[in-house]
Amino acid sequence: MAQTLHRPLSEAAPRPAGTGRPSERLMILAAVATVGALLAAGVLLWLRHGATVFFDMLNAGIASCL
Structure with missing residues (x-):
């Protein structure tokens, strides 16, 4: 029997702005x-x-392209 591949709604919802990991914020900065x-x-x-x-x-x- 096949398993369904779905995530709970709490994991699928987008995170609010500014709640990313520090490394993500550092890369954006x-x-x-x-x-x-x-x-x-x-x-x-x-x-x-x-x-x-x-x-x-x-x-x-x-000129360098020609």
Whole structure:
């Protein structure tokens, strides 16, 4: 006879926000910090050099693909 594969309702319900394991929260915090640092670096480069840096990077990337 086949067994049914179901979980009790208490295990199937999603957890409320902020109740994850500390390692999950640490990984999310690290990802947010990394994205924030990259965004800040991009804004600082834009303020210092204007569009020149970004267009030079685009041209160098396209040239390396050809």
